[in-house]
Amino acid sequence: MAPDRIGRIEEGRATLSDVARAAGVSVATASKALNKRIHVKEETRKRVEAAALSLDFTPNFFAKALNSARTNTIGMVTSDLDNRFVLPILLGAEDAFGAGSLSVLLADARDDAMRERLHIETLLTRKIDGLLVVGRTTNPRPPVSIAADVPVVYVYAPSTDTADASFTPDNVLAGRLAARRLLEAGRRSIALVNGESSYAAAQDRARGVTQELREWGIALTGGESLFGQWGERWGRDCARLVASAHPDLDAIVAGSDHIARGVLDSLERLGRRVPDDIAVVGFDNWDILAAESEPPLTSIDMNLEHLGRAAAQALVEAIDGRPRTGLHQEVVRLVVRESA
Missing domain, CATH: 3.40.50.2300 (Response regulator)
Structure with a gap:
């Protein structure tokens, strides 16, 4: 038996601190390893278990119970x-x-x-x-x-x-569902009036819309997603511009229900009927906006x-x-x- 082990036994039972010191890890890591907790590398776990074995370490089961007790x-x-x-x-x-x-x-x-x-x-x-x-x-x-x-x-x-x-x-799926709804309804000139480009949701929704359109052999009207603010004013301004620039426009995907409300306002002022002339789909399915719009707004619910x-x-x-x-x-x- 090694002298340091004999000395340790003579001094009293080995502690968790002794095991941690022998394994070259912190006390917290030693505790996690011996209690089979997650976030401990297998190599570290084996080193701690070997140190515990060499020291005849016996866990204090009362302390262990306290440590693992759930609140x-x-x-x-x-x-x-x-x-x-x-x-x-x-x-x-x-x-x-x-x-x-x-x-x-x-x-x-x-x-x-x-x-x-x-x-x-x-x-x-x-x-x-x-x-x-x-x-x-x-x-x-x-x-x-x-x-x-x-x-x-x-x-x-x-x-x-x-x-x-x-x-x-899944915001990519959300974009695909919005575009698919319009495509299956026979719409072929589709613009995307989107939110701020710094938002992952706006980028992912744009990716989903363009993916779905590409599978149908169609490009976005205007050539790209039209990024702007998450608000009705941006929806009004952008819808007015894109509808005026593209007389054959027959659908708009709005990056949010807020944007969609602005889109609906502009289309009404332009005399474009929704959905007869131009169909509109939003995102988020916020009831206070979607259900109370005129007409009520088709939207993607994020569940x-x-x-x-x-x-x-x-x-x-x-x-x-x-x-x-x-x-x-x-x-x-x-x-x-x-x-x-």
């Missing part, structure tokens, strides 16, 4: 609680967690990275079992920095780390409650030791009304 509490951090896309995601997530079975602690970072970090630190002191990070746009975001072994799932805004689990609407439920379910599975990785693009759906 049945989930943390949720959103970038913008007032954002109209966030609430349905939160409702879907809460529904998936189950009434009364899990407590949810919600924090609003207000699109501030420092505030987000402080909120997460506070949630970790409450011993949350997992964390759901809800973005305000679908633009990819940096992963949160968490020292503790707490599962994290991203929803709406995906993490830039492909090892993380991220859930976002945000479903998105929240899917992300929450993935978080529950991660807490149970079955983590997912990568980007999961969730299904969207077409809601047909009178505009197309």
